[in-house]
Amino acid sequence: GENVEQHPSTLSVQEGDSAVIKCTYSDSASNYFPWYKQELGKGPQLIIDIRSNVGEKKDQRIAVTLNKTAKHFSLHITETQPEDSAVYFCAASYGNTPLVFGKGTRLSVIA
Amino acid sequence: DADVTQTPRNRITKTGKRIMLECSQTKGHDRMYWYRQDPGLGLRLIYYSFDVKDINKGEISDGYSVSRQAQAKFSLSLESAIPNQTALYFCATSTPYQETQYFGPGTRLLVL
Numbered sequence: 001g002e003n004v005e006q007h008p009s010t011l012s013v014q015e016g017d018s019a020v021i022k023c024t025y026s027d028s029a030s031n032y033f034p035w036y037k038q039e040l041g042k043g044p045q046l047i048i049d050i051r052s053n054v055g056e057k058k059d060q061r062i063a064v065t066l067n068k069t070a071k072h073f074s075l076h077i078t079e080t081q082p083e084d085s086a087v088y089f090c091a092a093s094y095g096n097t098p099l100v101f102g103k104g105t106r107l108s109v110i111a
Numbered sequence: 112d113a114d115v116t117q118t119p120r121n122r123i124t125k126t127g128k129r130i131m132l133e134c135s136q137t138k139g140h141d142r143m144y145w146y147r148q149d150p151g152l153g154l155r156l157i158y159y160s161f162d163v164k165d166i167n168k169g170e171i172s173d174g175y176s177v178s179r180q181a182q183a184k185f186s187l188s189l190e191s192a193i194p195n196q197t198a199l200y201f202c203a204t205s206t207p208y209q210e211t212q213y214f215g216p217g218t219r220l221l222v223l
Contacts, residue, residue, distance in 0.1 A: 009151065032210050043115075043201050043214030044154070089153060096161070098144065098169065099212065103153035 002027040004092050006102025013080050014110050021105045023090035024072040030092040033073045034099070035064060038087040047088075048075070080109045114138045115215040117202050123221045124192050132187045132218050134202030141207060143185040145169075145177060148199040148217075157200075160185060161207070192222045 003026040013019045025033075031052035036044035050057045050064045050073065057064050061080075066073040077084055087106050091099040115136045124130050134143065145157040156169030158177040166177060174196060178186045189196055199219050203212040 006153075034210065036214075041216075043203070043216055044212075045214065046211045049210070093210065096207075098156050098159050099210070100156075101154040103151060 002030055002092055002097070002100040004090060004100050004102040006090050006105060008105060009103065010106045010108070012108045012110060015080060015082060017080055019077045019080055019084070019107055019109075021075045021088055021090070021107070022072060023074070023092075023102050024070075025092040025100075026071070027092070027094070028068075028071065029094045031094045032092070033064070033066060034091050035062075035075050036089045036091065036101075038089065038104075040086075044089055077107075080107075082109050082111050085109045115202060115204055115213055117200075117215040117218050119218060120216065121219045123223065125223050126193055128192050130189050130192055130220075132189075132200055132202075132220070134185045134187070134215055136183050136202075136204045136213075136215075138204055138213060139182075140204035140213070141182065142205045143179065144203040144205075144212065145175075145185065145187045146201045146203065147171060148201060154201065157187065189222075192220075194222045196220065197222045 006023045034049035037047045038044040061078045063076045087104045089104050090102040093099045118133045141162050144159045146154045155171050160179045176188045199217050201217050202215040205212045
């Protein structure tokens, strides 16, 4: 089955700097790659996703890139703000298979 | 988001006790999921259901059972709780046409 590896497990950045979180997946059939943000005391919430027919997608300060050949995808957050501090999860799936999540990255934005 | 609710929000129980965690949704979604979150291990799928008559095991179903009472309700049971089931449990929903999963606020379970 699918296996998703996520790095780093923790990340600290200065406010205004960029943050990058990377994930690799094992199943070449996977074609859907979402990113979820979990704030303290809440459930995860989708922030951006990408499908395998697209190499990059942007939404304001966040972007996701996908390299199908290398089977990895990344989340980029620019101009980080304190409210970006959270745990971020990547995931992968295809068809009706359930999402397989990475182990998460705890991002701390230092003011 | 109150569209997906979980009860109780916190629960302390003893080893060997049977407990039930409940999930209700007003989003009208057919698909519902139960996940377990442990520090450093991410979100792991316990069970999922694509409709009322469909129940599927996930990655870590041993020691758990589920019941899909209606489209809007999906319950998770621990038949005989053990300490290593101490974790944060999340329910989620989705539709067949959109992979986005909507998570509830979670239930924090402590098994003594």
